[in-house]
Amino acid sequence: MISSSPMLTGLSAALLCIAWATLLLPVARLPLAVRVLVMISITLLVMLPAGNDPGWYTVRGIFGDSSITALFFYIAFILQQNFSWQLYRNNELVLLRWLLPVTALLLYPFALGLTRFDSYSLGYSNPWLLAILFIMTLLLWWRKYYFLTITLTAAVVAWSLQMLESHNLWDYLLDPVFVVMVALTWLKPALSRNHTR
Numbered sequence: 001m002i003s004s005s006p007m008l009t010g011l012s013a014a015l016l017c018i019a020w021a022t023l024l025l026p027v028a029r030l031p032l033a034v035r036v037l038v039m040i041s042i043t044l045l046v047m048l049p050a051g052n053d054p055g056w057y058t059v060r061g062i063f064g065d066s067s068i069t070a071l072f073f074y075i076a077f078i079l080q081q082n083f084s085w086q087l088y089r090n091n092e093l094v095l096l097r098w099l100l101p102v103t104a105l106l107l108y109p110f111a112l113g114l115t116r117f118d119s120y121s122l123g124y125s126n127p128w129l130l131a132i133l134f135i136m137t138l139l140l141w142w143r144k145y146y147f148l149t150i151t152l153t154a155a156v157v158a159w160s161l162q163m164l165e166s167h168n169l170w171d172y173l174l175d176p177v178f179v180v181m182v183a184l185t186w187l188k189p190a191l192s193r194n195h196t197r
Contacts, residue, residue, distance in 0.1 A: 006054070009056060009060070010046060010054055010056040011047075012066050013046050013056035013060055013066075014047065015074040016177065017046055018039050019074035019181065021038065021076055022077065022078055023077075023185065025064075025179060032083075039082070046059055063177045065164065065165070065175060066166075066178065067171060067172055067178055068154055068172045069154075069173050069178065070177070070181075071077050071149075072152070073088075073182070082097065087147055089147070091145065092147050094147045094187070096182055097183070097186045101179065101183060103162035107120060107174075108125065117137050122169075124168055126169075129169060133156060135154060137153060140152065152173075154174050155172040158172055165171060
């Protein structure tokens with residue numbers, strides 16, 4: 001949750017729901033006005049109260065917090081699939097499809113205590129992790145993967161400003177729901193391509 005603003009937390013939950021609807025439902029095939037209406041409806045459902053709490057409380061309770069990287073991807077994915085605004089190149093999506101599962105395999109089993117080494121602990125101000133991310137960002141910029149460069153930079157900046165409740169850098173870089181979504185775009189490549197209208 002973005003602790004400084006519940007409104008931003010609600011919007012991030014809405015982005016998550018819209019991105020998943022875009023991935024799993026044929027929203028992109030609908031007329032433009034209907035697509036916009038679907039997105040507005042999802043946003044209102046997430047933001048309006050459900051009982052005593054806003055709807056995004058339920059979304060957050062089910063899916064957990066979204067990482068900064070995930071939010072950037074959700075925005076780009078929604079715009080590309082529904083409005084043909086290409087913010088990331090196909091090569092960047094291919095790289096993300098490889099990078100996220102490998103990182104998740106190196107992070108989550110170790111963080112769950114399956115070994116003595118806890119890779120999650122590296123997210124607490126570890127200079128080596130920051131150095132690796134800096135080198136990776138430079139390489140991405142050199143390869144002209146500007147979307148991934150900006151996304152990684154934004155995640156590290158958000159972590160340095162402590163914009164989320166978590167103080168661990170890993171929580172700004174990836175989350176399980178994001179990993180699953182990117183994996184699904186890999187398993188269903190037709191869903192991740194830009195539709196010609």
